[in-house]
Amino acid sequence: MSNEFKNLVSVNIDEIPLLNSLKSYSERDIDCFDVPGHVKDQGVKILNQYFGEHIMRMDINSSPIMDNVANPNGVIKEAQKLLADAYKADEAFFITNGTTQAIHAMILSTINPGDKVLIPRNIHKSVINALILTGGIPVFIQPEFDDYLGISLNISPQKVKDIIDKEEDLKAIFVLNPTYYGACTDLKEIINICHEKDILVLVDEAHGAHFKFHKELPPSSMEMGADMSAVSIHKTGGALTQASALLINKKSIDYKKVLQSINMLQSTSASYLLMASIDGARANLILNGEQQLSQALSLAKYAKDRLNKIKGIKVLSTELIEKDGVKFIDETKLCINVKGLNRTGFEVYDLLYKNFSVQAELGDLYNILVLVSIGTTKKNIDNLIKSIEIIASMQSKEELFKQIDIKQINPITKLNPREAFYSAKESIDIKKCVNRICAESIMAYPPGIPIVAPGELITQEIIEYIELLKENNAYLTDMKDKKLETVLVIK
Template structure:
């Protein structure tokens, strides 16, 4: 579908968008093939300076790793091929504007929140948000107001937030500036975003969405609806996660009605390098073209492979795959079937253990493991051979560890935070390290989380409870990869210094 967009508000400058074009990728390729004597950065000077990189990356990649120039546009204030590529991306995602982001969706989330949240503004958000949101609140001084997402006891995972809880929170807090939502969660659960947006419009509350794991949503009818299509104000989208671009290639999408796009651009430029990677930006251009051209077919294949995997895996003793079953749960309106949440509780092995076994013994790399589950992403690049290898590996594990099934099951739970200081106040307060076991009722001064997915168990400004300590100890005993704390052994923990 063609579209017409105005460049820089000048009615005389219009371009007709052609979804079959790849303006940035094709121009970068042509530029790399020109015979040019380069006296600019980067210092490797195409493929002339660092042979080991040529050998590992290839000469063409090295030639395409360039810096901004008048001929190649500039991401800080694009008005040429980058602008054209961003407009095509906005068109594909049904948004008014799209900004290229080269430091991952973390940077997109930081820019999104910085552009609309002032110091002490309240932000309504689910507790199972990524650490980047807490860090964005440190940057801007916003005040989090948490909603607990619904929790699946059987799976041991947080789902998404219910419309009822959003309404209750909005009625209770009449000074909420914005709501921050996940569409989807790491495990593919989507709330009733359309109804939540309607509730927020009635209260003049901005709707910001972390759509890191939903880059593929607009390109197949069997997938959940995208945030932009439903009318959210802004969405941060990891084009690299499920859209096919290179790692760290992301986008910030904007619908203009309630948003100052100049402020958004200013926030991005505060956070993004002036030497943004052309390889990453061009990969967004190429991924967008592929999704427009081949997304329907590739995603149909991915969905069929996921459904095939589910049917086979559910026949393995001790294994249970859950996708559409959780649609009956509160807080779940849609589910992304390309995300296989494989519950291994019946094996009486933790997901962390199964994750390690699959990689170390079978050469199968999963997205994550938790106490009860492993998560496999079925994407546009997944093959039936990959799926069959996963099925066979889990079948062998099930038989090999069958004697463990009578042992006790670990208990996982949802933790409700007690916020005493906003994240920025906690970040700039004086701190001290104390014995981990003696930290109950102290205010935490650091984040502790399992990565992936990077959801904080405790964040700066929150009270450390016995429940939190017990859960962290359970994760330590389960060999979870805990991160972000100062003391990697967790013998001590960083807390706010008391007067």
């Protein structure tokens, strides 16, 4: 490694074993007769021009020198151990198809056909799909709800205890911590409640990859004793998109079965660019995370203070801690309520991007969500504030924004997701599908939380909510009929 490169990264090469090995390997004069077919920077010049020759040379396949993620014994194993140490886990696995794959592997390695899993209703669709793969049976728990924001918060320990006392044969609980909007439950208390009855605690920590690296952020799940955690290093940790990790506590989890499950789901040609980006992002979080996250928290507070001075705008974060089911809040996530502008969050989301080149994380009926991360600058924040100030001054539609009574949908499960997936199906008019069993997932994306999932009864309330989202131009996905005039149901 050149001195110039050492100075650039400011990291001891022993602290980035995979990233360093990949760079060194790419610089060697090797005659490659293996895949990928572009053969470093030799075959596809247009990709060299757009991605850069360095990237193309580092896009390699497994080799004896570079280890193999399916059975790591060399540099990948070393890098995964450093990742586990960073998160206070016993073992860590690199995942290259996002936290969706990590969640699938988590559930596949712990849940057998017929096992019951306690899951909140505001889970990501990947959890339902994992139950289709395994034959596990969902037992739903409703998270708490914020009427002003119109969003689900998190589950309360008391509700967990009440359900566990009734459902004595639960195998595991799946906890979303944090939620998409940054709400964290009292996870430590839930872990204590569940472990007293030998119930595994599996955590979707997709949006909490940064928690471990700053004391003012919520505590991370492995620190609190969770059995498994799926972490999106790319979302808030700085790795490349799709780079994720699965963390385990070996006292309760079978390492070999987890690796076997990952190998069933993950490509045998897992991307070294993605894996090495985890290595580099982890090193950055250890070395620079506290400083960068302090800056992010400071910018988030600044944005909140400024935005709350705009007529029609209300930003809530720490206030939510007073709500049931919320022990901590990730203050780097700003839930900006815009209904005072007589506009939906969907409208404001679109206006920000189309008129001001500002990309929010999502819009819903009442809010937009923006993430302040380790890469956010004050210029970014000032552009956001200025754009919302201009939107607030724009004339909205003449009729007042209709205050909608958003209620939580309490699913009625008729079939487990796997049974529904393999049952005979038919498409019928959406207006005629009340009291039929749904055979597909319907959701607004982001965040990808099912409004109705396979095996659940379609009620009039669900149809009305779907029609409401359609009227307000929500991006609905996963259904067979993209216009959602028909719904796939069980025959």
